[in-house]
Amino acid sequence: MADGTEFAPADMKAAREKLALAKQALAAKDYKAATDFANQAQADAKLAQAKAGSAKAQAVSQTLQEDIRVLRVELDRAGAQ
Amino acid sequence: MKTFRLNILVVGAAILASACASNPKSTSLLDQVRVDYAQAQSNPKVATYAALEMQSATEALAKANAAAKERESLETVDKLAYLAKQKIALATEVASRKSSESDIANAAVVRDQVRLDQRTLQADQARAKAEDAERSALAARNAESIATQQKELAQSNAAEAQRLATEANARNAALEAQLADLSARKTERGLVITLGDVLFGTDLARLNANGMLMAKRLASVLQQNPQRTVLVEGFADSTGQTQHNQELSERRAMAVRDALLELGVARERVTYRGYGESYPVAANDTAQNRQLNRRVEIVLSDDRGLIRPR
Numbered sequence: 098m099a100d101g102t103e104f105a106p107a108d109m110k111a112a113r114e115k116l117a118l119a120k121q122a123l124a125a126k127d128y129k130a131a132t133d134f135a136n137q138a139q140a141d142a143k144l145a146q147a148k149a150g151s152a153k154a155q156a157v158s159q160t161l162q163e164d165i166r167v168l169r170v171e172l173d174r175a176g177a178q
Numbered sequence: 179m180k181t182f183r184l185n186i187l188v189v190g191a192a193i194l195a196s197a198c199a200s201n202p203k204s205t206s207l208l209d210q211v212r213v214d215y216a217q218a219q220s221n222p223k224v225a226t227y228a229a230l231e232m233q234s235a236t237e238a239l240a241k242a243n244a245a246a247k248e249r250e251s252l253e254t255v256d257k258l259a260y261l262a263k264q265k266i267a268l269a270t271e272v273a274s275r276k277s278s279e280s281d282i283a284n285a286a287v288v289r290d291q292v293r294l295d296q297r298t299l300q301a302d303q304a305r306a307k308a309e310d311a312e313r314s315a316l317a318a319r320n321a322e323s324i325a326t327q328q329k330e331l332a333q334s335n336a337a338e339a340q341r342l343a344t345e346a347n348a349r350n351a352a353l354e355a356q357l358a359d360l361s362a363r364k365t366e367r368g369l370v371i372t373l374g375d376v377l378f379g380t381d382l383a384r385l386n387a388n389g390m391l392m393a394k395r396l397a398s399v400l401q402q403n404p405q406r407t408v409l410v411e412g413f414a415d416s417t418g419q420t421q422h423n424q425e426l427s428e429r430r431a432m433a434v435r436d437a438l439l440e441l442g443v444a445r446e447r448v449t450y451r452g453y454g455e456s457y458p459v460a461a462n463d464t465a466q467n468r469q470l471n472r473r474v475e476i477v478l479s480d481d482r483g484l485i486r487p488r
Contacts, residue, residue, distance in 0.1 A: 136261060158278045
């Protein structure tokens, strides 16, 4: 979940807090609340993970597009010689 | 068709009426989630890349809507709405990631193609450069070859000229040797043979036996040197009438010419002139000196058959 912390810190924080709440509810034997918090924590964590994945993919894609742009400029320059 | 549309209107009105009647609960969060959901549904990337996640989100929203319709507690509706909200966001993010990954795959292909184009261009340029260099080298070699040929030709010409000069010298040397028996002299006009008075009968324009011997030797030399011609010049002393001396000198020169023709020398190679008392080689004071003046001189031409006139 290191990526999640880096790319989606708010969602990761929310997930951790919900997880803590779920544990508290479990300790208090409030199983209904524990289930609810656990479900929320899971949804938050999954979203954080997905955000991290999409951010990374976007960064790589942009880098590649830039590489291609630079290559094309070089090619045009070499072709013009 | 008309009936069908009417039915829809009736059903729609029924739903509206029931909604007003039952006054279903909603929350601001649920309203927001419904907006999010509509946006996600209109996003083509979500349909393409996150169908599964979207289905899960749809189910979550349905639960929240159902809870609202069943008038469950606000808290319960919001909990379900929150889960739906996160699942909708998840579907959007997954769609974004997969779309980016697809872009990456495509971009890698494009990048490889561009690199290939670049290398092809470089290779083409390098080849063109190499071909230029080769053409230049070939031109240089051709120029060198032509220069060598010209040099060899010049050397060959020089050698030929040298050979001809050597041959000409050899011929001259041979001619001089052949003329040694005839006591030829080298003069500015060429080689000159003098036939003295003693070779003719006294006051006669006819060669005696010794004179004929000299004529034979000369004819032999002319046969061995076909490029040469001769000029036969007759001279007399100053004794007696000038007219007589002129005629005598001419007759003697003609006698030598006739002797050469008889010996087989071609007519066009022999010319003759009489000079009478002119051009004495000694004073006409003693008998001995006058005998020196009575003579015939035979001038040999150069290699080309030319004789400088007197």
